[in-house]
Amino acid sequence: MDSLPIISLEKLKDLSSPSGNAEHKQLYETCLEHGFFYLKDHGIPSELVQKTIEASRHFFQLPKEIKQAYSQDKQTVYPQTSRGYSPLYGETLNGQTGADPKELFDLGLERPPSDKPFTGSTLIPDNKVAPGFASYHYQLQEEIINKVVPPLLQGLAVALNKEPHWFDPYFDDPILIHRVIHYPPHLGSAGKHTDTGIFTILIQEYFSDPSLRIYAQTGWIYADCLENTFVINLGDMLQYWTNGLLVSTAHEVIHTLPHSRISIPIFVFPNHNTLIQPMGTDKTINSTDVMLDNFQSIWVDKSGSGRAQELKQ
Template identity: 30%
Template sequence: MHKESTAVRPAPTLPLIDVAALRDGDAAARHAVGRQLRDACETRGFFYIRNHGIAPELIDRAFDEAERFFDQPMDDKLALNKALSRCNRGYEPLRAQTLERDAPPDLKEGFYIGQDLTEDDPRVRAGKFNHGPNMWPEGLPGFRSTMEAYFTEVFALGEVLMRGLALSLDLPEHHFRPFLADAMATLRLLHYPPQPPNPSPGEKGCGAHTDFGSLTLLMQDDSGGLQVWDAASSGWIDAPPVPGTYVVNIGDLIARWTNGRYRSTLHRVINVSGRERHSIPFFLTGNPDHVVECLPTCLAPGELPLHPPITVEQHLAECYRRTYA
């Protein structure tokens, strides 16, 4: 376990990677991006990406609709309470989740969106974890269509990045295609009120944690507040918003898959901006039935896997049990 320092260091900074070549570059250019991803994943587990291909207008609309949702009366939000959903969809009130052990509950409210599956879908009937229908607000025209369009675009970007990760690991570019087929993913709208002047000991917008799945693609507003643990300096560094970029980080599933070669890094949010903060993370998880076991390119001669094989569904269900206990 790390030992926290009291200061947040302004340096070093996170890598910034241009990913345009992963979509339309030649083989040499795609492999060059793969090498940058490898360095970022081995040293930080966090990086910015630019030239991601998602229209700024769609991103702006997603933020506008998220703000409209959280600005609603509490009764309207609670009508979509996630507690009413069997598949973790809908509204999550303030302090409903505790991501940092032995810390107060997180000072944030959220709204969960996933693949919108009907009750008669075979995966829903089979009781697959986190599979089912979304919950949508009434009286917010444009909310659903905007979020569904944004979900589709960011999912496609996640697929592009997974191709880059395959190259970074000396694997065929489409190695992760079976993992991405019928993949689980979650779009989460988050609202952080300003940090209280006199917070409870350890109270934060979002406690220190690593993410559960494979990749997280975060779009944040201009309030700042995201901090990433830097093992080299044993301190927290800021990951401020950079116009035109996403913040991307590796989750626990990729760390497990790579035998710890790629880092799933602790991060947290403390909203000291004095105003409301909004962010929209997208969590790409994977096909629930896909078995994750150590990749052959991540084992040195004579080295053994650190973890036994596990399905994506088993891994995710255990992570949820830990943070909602």
């Protein structure tokens, strides 16, 4: 395989047949073989995506002291590393390669203050400080959570020979890690890792030369930027849920172009303290414990994200 398969979200919405259609079968084969694919026909306005990317670039161009006013240590959500601004070399996605040369800002679903991990409100710059940054991101987030996440979950359920709404009870109040990343010119990177959630929705800024590399069956390949598509990759929680049938796919970013790159991954997790029962077993895995362990691994132990320690390729 030298390019990723393309799946139509619109076709996945067709649930007229209990066993699904050809698109559901392609989704199953794609998830089984690759764990990464392009999603087209997602219904998210390209103008909104572009405005969000532009507002994000303007935020990262702000002086360091302004960005640091919204840093992780100023946040009130637990863990603090799940929200706010992190500077270059703040995050370690792979302990073997060390801290990543990238800036990022994390937000989530806006909720009242809570003792629940990953739940609450984000300290984020307003329009006076960073015009459009918060408003466009929250608008994009609402579109994603309403138009993309539910039909994609239903499509996965059908592909796994479950009834379409099988996942719904676990995602009626999901946790999102909504991230925007700024890769600087020439040296931006994110170490080899896997994501922890059920899946990740990645919005790539369009460039003719790609920076995202994924580990396919035949080795590492670059994921070209295709206009009006998102990149979807499976995470560790779906691997746990399917008892290893569908495997989270390793990936990394190597950005060497002479201009910066904006990337917007949205990591989708089930409801707080969801008990995942690997299919065909009586075991249970607490989803929030998995998230907390992963944040410990990334930000405290600095050994990496997901299955990073397994990745020797």
